[in-house]
Amino acid sequence: MRAFSADSHPGHKRGHNEDCYKANPEQQLWLVADGVGGHSNGEVAAAIVRDTLDQDLADGASLIDAIHHSHAAILAEIASREGSNMGSTVVALRLTDSDYEIAWVGDSRAYLFDGNTVKQITRDHNPVSEMLARGAITPQQAANHPERNVLSQSLGVSDTITVSPDRIRGELHKGQQILLCSDGLTDELTDVQIEQIMSARKSPDEQVQALIQAALDSGGRDNVTVVIVGDKAEPGAITPPVPPRKRNTLSNEQAARSADSAGHDKVVWLLLGVMVTLAISWMLW
Numbered sequence: 398m399r400a401f402s403a404d405s406h407p408g409h410k411r412g413h414n415e416d417c418y419k420a421n422p423e424q425q426l427w428l429v430a431d432g433v434g435g436h437s438n439g440e441v442a443a444a445i446v447r448d449t450l451d452q453d454l455a456d457g458a459s460l461i462d463a464i465h466h467s468h469a470a471i472l473a474e475i476a477s478r479e480g481s482n483m484g485s486t487v488v489a490l491r492l493t494d495s496d497y498e499i500a501w502v503g504d505s506r507a508y509l510f511d512g513n514t515v516k517q518i519t520r521d522h523n524p525v526s527e528m529l530a531r532g533a534i535t536p537q538q539a540a541n542h543p544e545r546n547v548l549s550q551s552l553g554v555s556d557t558i559t560v561s562p563d564r565i566r567g568e569l570h571k572g573q574q575i576l577l578c579s580d581g582l583t584d585e586l587t588d589v590q591i592e593q594i595m596s597a598r599k600s601p602d603e604q605v606q607a608l609i610q611a612a613l614d615s616g617g618r619d620n621v622t623v624v625i626v627g628d629k630a631e632p633g634a635i636t637p638p639v640p641p642r643k644r645n646t647l648s649n650e651q652a653a654r655s656a657d658s659a660g661h662d663k664v665v666w667l668l669l670g671v672m673v674t675l676a677i678s679w680m681l682w
Contacts, residue, residue, distance in 0.1 A: 400601050400628045401420055401422065402604070402605040402624075403427070403605065404418075405622040406613065406621045408613065408618060408620050410619070411619065413437065415431065415432035415433065415442075415620055416430070416443060416622040417430050417432070417443040417622070418447070418622050418624050421451060425491055425492040427490045427575075427624050428447065429487070429577045429578060429622050429624055430442075430443035430447055430486060431443065431486040431487075431503065431504075431505050432483065432484070433483065433554075438483035439485070441483055442485040442553050445467060446464075446467040446552060449463060449467035450464065453466055453467075454491070460491055461562050463489075464487060464552070464560075464562045465562070467487070467552055468552040471484065471485065471552055471553030482554065483553055483554070484552055485503070486505040486548070487503065488506060489577075490507065492626070496567070497567055497575065498564065499565050499566075499575070500563065500564040501564075502522060502552055502560060502562050503521070503548050503550065504521040504523055505580065506578055507575060507576065508575070510573065510574045510595050511630065512572050512573075512596070514592060517588065518567075519565070520563070522548055522550045522551075522563075523549050525539050525545045527549070546584070572629070572631070573627055574595070576591070576595070576624070577624040577626075578608075578623050578624070579619070579620060579622040580619065581617075581619035581622065582609070582621050582623055585611070585615035585616055585618070585619075586612055594608055595608070604625050605624075608623050609623055
């Protein structure tokens with residue numbers, strides 16, 4: 398069984414903790430959920446996500462289906478509480494032998510650490526992350542952007558929000574670790590700082606506690622939750638990271654081009670067929 402560790406802290410500025418996590422090694426499931434809503438509503442939403450995913454996966458559901466179900470469960474809870482509003486992010490990891498699957502909604506993140514370098518392997522669901530991906534802004538501008546915490550999608554909140562979980566797959570080699578975290582960590586620490594802290598500690602327990610303490614020392618303005626799965630590589634025995642495999646899906650633009658191409662090919666073959674038929678008819682006549 399792979400080593401792991403997980404912990405959460407309310408931070409210095411919040412009176413309660415709206416983050417939660419799940420570490421279920423028997424089911425090979427780990428997740429972080431960051432609730433929003435205030436007045437304990439965020440805690441309720443995050444707990445709904447945690448419990449729904451845990452139960453649905455135990456019942457044989459896929460990770461994506463379980464996330465959609467958690468969205469519906471939060472909406473049902475909102476409907477039962479007049480005037481309430483709540484939502485949650487989620488980033489969830491499931492292992493099958495050495496293969497991993499990660500699905501997420503919102504800005505809770507997953508990183509891959511190979512013993513030397515850390516790499517973010519999820520992309521935040523917010524406008525700033527989308528601008529960064531397009532090259533419209535630099536990483537430094539993204540880190541300081543006033544709308545960096547504005548989400549383009551989350552679980553719950555409203556039935557007018559379209560929830561489209563993203564998913565990646567890959568292989569977790571010996572010596573590699575996966576870090577799941579809420580934005581309470583990444584708002585306080587840069588990727589370089591996360592990398593330095595993980596490199597300097599020997600075990601997942603030490604890494605988790607050091608990361609949380611560093612976030613608190615940097616201000617601790619939000620709840621901080623950290624989950625680490627995998628044994629750290631021994632010095633000199635680093636396995637090169639394998640890029641995660643994304644879902645084999647087409648963008649809207651790619652799909653449109655593919656459809657246009659297919660339609661064009663059909664028209665060409667249809668015209669050729671008509672020409673051949675006319676030629677044969679003329680020869681027989």
